[in-house]
Amino acid sequence: MNIEDKIKLIVAALEDVKAQDITVIDTGKLTSLFERMVIASGTSNRQTRALADNVRIKMKEADEYVGNTEGEETGEWVLLDLGDVIVHVMLPATRTHYNLEELWGAAEAARARHVQADH
Secondary structure (H helix, E strand, O other): OOHHHHHHHHHHHHHHOOOEEEEEEEOOOOOOOOOEEEEEEOOOHHHHHHHHHHHHHHHHHOOOOOOOEEOOOOOOEEEEEOOOEEEEEEOHHHHHHHOHHHHHHHHHHHHHHHHHHHO
16 A cells, blocks of 8 residues: 555544544655654544554554554553554644644754755
8 A cells, every 4th residue: 555545544544533633744754764644633532542543443454554552551642653654643732732743844844954055
């Protein structure tokens, strides 16, 4: 499955369980560890766990790689390792606090400035 189809499957799995504020970040130019990062919010610890579980189920049904899952104990921030995609499912307060979109966006902006300076 190519990366775009994988993202569509992940987003659909999140939407199935009513995830909020789904964001996809292209991280391929920033790290060699993964190509995309998907961030979504759940309204409760129970929902964040259900969101992550649904993504894991849909990926396994598609015979895609599902690695470790972290954070299911508390459900505040559940991280799924899907190989070339990392999925973060967070409570809104946790998401606001860590602000991954800004962190990775700032990294992209810094990389763009560095590339321009090299030319």
